[in-house]
Amino acid sequence: xxxxxxxxxxxxxxxxxxxxxxxxxxxxxxxxxxxxxxxxxxxxxxxxxxxxxxxxxxxxxxxxxxxxxxxxxxxxxxxxxxxxxxxxxxxxxxxxxxxxxxxxxxxxxxxxxxxxxxxxxxxxxxxxxxxxxxxxxxxxxxxxxxxxxxxxxxxxxxxxxxxxxxxxxxxxxxxxxxxxxxxxxxxxxxxxxxxxxxxxxxxxxxxxxxxxxxxxxxxxx
Amino acid sequence: xxxxxxxxxxxxxxxxxxxxxxxxxxxxxxxxxxxxxxxxxxxxxxxxxxxxxxxxxxxxxxxxxxxxxxxxxxxxxxxxxxxxxxxxxxxxxxxxxxxxxxxxxxxxxxxxxxxxxxxxxxxxxxxxxxxxxxxxxxxxxxxxxxxxxxxxxxxxxxxxxxxxxxxxxxxxxxxxxxxxxxxxxxxxxxxxxxxxxxxxxxxxxxxxxxxxxxxxxxxxx
DNA sequence: CGTCTGGTTGATCTAGATCAACAGGAGTGG
DNA sequence: CCACTCCTGTTGATCTAGATCAACCAGACG
Numbered sequence: 001x002x003x004x005x006x007x008x009x010x011x012x013x014x015x016x017x018x019x020x021x022x023x024x025x026x027x028x029x030x031x032x033x034x035x036x037x038x039x040x041x042x043x044x045x046x047x048x049x050x051x052x053x054x055x056x057x058x059x060x061x062x063x064x065x066x067x068x069x070x071x072x073x074x075x076x077x078x079x080x081x082x083x084x085x086x087x088x089x090x091x092x093x094x095x096x097x098x099x100x101x102x103x104x105x106x107x108x109x110x111x112x113x114x115x116x117x118x119x120x121x122x123x124x125x126x127x128x129x130x131x132x133x134x135x136x137x138x139x140x141x142x143x144x145x146x147x148x149x150x151x152x153x154x155x156x157x158x159x160x161x162x163x164x165x166x167x168x169x170x171x172x173x174x175x176x177x178x179x180x181x182x183x184x185x186x187x188x189x190x191x192x193x194x195x196x197x198x199x200x201x202x203x204x205x206x207x208x209x210x211x212x213x214x215x216x217x218x219x220x221x
Numbered sequence: 222x223x224x225x226x227x228x229x230x231x232x233x234x235x236x237x238x239x240x241x242x243x244x245x246x247x248x249x250x251x252x253x254x255x256x257x258x259x260x261x262x263x264x265x266x267x268x269x270x271x272x273x274x275x276x277x278x279x280x281x282x283x284x285x286x287x288x289x290x291x292x293x294x295x296x297x298x299x300x301x302x303x304x305x306x307x308x309x310x311x312x313x314x315x316x317x318x319x320x321x322x323x324x325x326x327x328x329x330x331x332x333x334x335x336x337x338x339x340x341x342x343x344x345x346x347x348x349x350x351x352x353x354x355x356x357x358x359x360x361x362x363x364x365x366x367x368x369x370x371x372x373x374x375x376x377x378x379x380x381x382x383x384x385x386x387x388x389x390x391x392x393x394x395x396x397x398x399x400x401x402x403x404x405x406x407x408x409x410x411x412x413x414x415x416x417x418x419x420x421x422x423x424x425x426x427x428x429x430x431x432x433x434x435x436x437x438x439x440x441x442x
Numbered sequence: 443c444g445t446c447t448g449g450t451t452g453a454t455c456t457a458g459a460t461c462a463a464c465a466g467g468a469g470t471g472g
Numbered sequence: 473c474c475a476c477t478c479c480t481g482t483t484g485a486t487c488t489a490g491a492t493c494a495a496c497c498a499g500a501c502g
Contacts, residue, residue: 170481171480171481171482172480172481182480182481182482183481183482183483185481186481186482186483187482187483189482190482190483202481
């Protein structure tokens with residue numbers, strides 16, 4: 001939580017007094033889309049996903065939340081209801097601060113606002129990148145991009161074996177992240193294997209040449 | 222410019238001293254993608270577009286900027302180069318503030334930071350909406366959504382004639398906004414006319430029943 | 443006049459959506 | 473232990489939205 005670096009002793013004491021720690025098991029919902037926003041969550045460890053469901057039943061996985069991420073801070077600042085549902089995708093330890101608590105902190109410490117601003121700009125940057133990818137890249141490229149991002153968090157290089165990624169999420173969530181169905185993910189996986197870009201064994205992915213992956217998505221960045 | 226309401230007399234004097242007004246003609250570039258960010262622009266009147274070009278030559282129109290909008294403030298806050306090019310789509314009057322000037326103002330007036338934060342959240346909200354639309358809606362729906370947004374700014378209800386929208390931008394830019402080509406826009410226009418949702422005559426659009434439009438996009442909001 | 447740009451249409455092709463079937467666990471209950 | 477169902481993932485067959493390539497027209501502009 002970058003945001004806390006700027007707090008003085010008093011404020012830190014305040015935080016430790018009013019914060020509420022909570023661990024969510026995989027699949028557990030942290031808050032519901034459309035519900036009034038009563039506070040925000042920090043992701044301490046684990047993995048979360050923000051889903052948006054539209055009236056036609058279409059669901060999109062808008063964003064993943066890693067350790068250090070914040071959930072619902074935008075709604076907290078605008079006072080609107082949560083626009084996405086948040087859910088733990090892995091076992092996730094969170095820290096909750098109520099609306100009132102955050103308000104108090106924001107009033108006391110102006111640097112905190114800067115932190116939020118920085119965070120917001122960075123988050124926006126990412127969604128914008130995803131937007132342009134969604135607008136003019138195919139499923140394959142977007143999927144590779146998602147894999148690469150996951151690799152940056154969960155992947156490792158094992159000497160002799162190469163680049164390995166243990167997928168933290170299921171196929172259908174990969175699909176929802178890319179904006180397609182599980183079938184299309186399955187098929188593009190086959191194609192990627194055929195092209196020797198990556199090979200899949202259940203939830204583990206091997207990249208023979210990570211550079212080849214980077215190459216294919218140089219455009220989305 | 223909401224942001225200016227919070228400035229005191231001194232600060233306003235400072236702004237009027239250091240700001241640079243500039244009018245851009247249609248098609249004129251305000252700043253280039255990839256160029257170092259030296260300052261930001263307010264849109265006083267007119268219409269701007271932010272374009273992102275990727276290495277493969279694919280271009281997307283990421284966002285339109287109406288009066289009251291801000292250009293390049295995110296890069297200004299992060300210190301990164303402009304990620305999009307900005308261009309005047311109609312004759313646009315802008316007000317430029319240098320990096321140093323904004324920094325000075327931000328240091329002096331903490332409320333100004335809040336304004337930026339609010340703006341950033343709102344902007345992010347919009348791109349997120351566009352993202353989910355791009356992920357799971359077809360060209361037709363996204364196009365209607367774009368038209369509706371334009372109607373909110375440029376449309377008018379003429380008694381006896383109905384809802385009329387004079388399109389401020391060309392077909393190819395409509396296409397770039399939706400993430401498709403001009404041909405597809407042309408074809409979906411025909412379909413919309415066939416379905417009596419809208420009729421087109423050059424750059425003027427008639428909506429016989431605006432409710433029908435709203436209905437078709439209730440999902441994207 | 444020719445040339446250019448913006449827009450429309452036609453013909454074709456393909457990525458990807460959709461519907462359906464099926465295979466392997468994993469859990470549950472007899 | 474087996475039978476059952478549920479859930480995830482994969483594959484096949486088919487269909488369609490939309491991309492792509494090409495021709496064409498109209499107005500703008502030298």
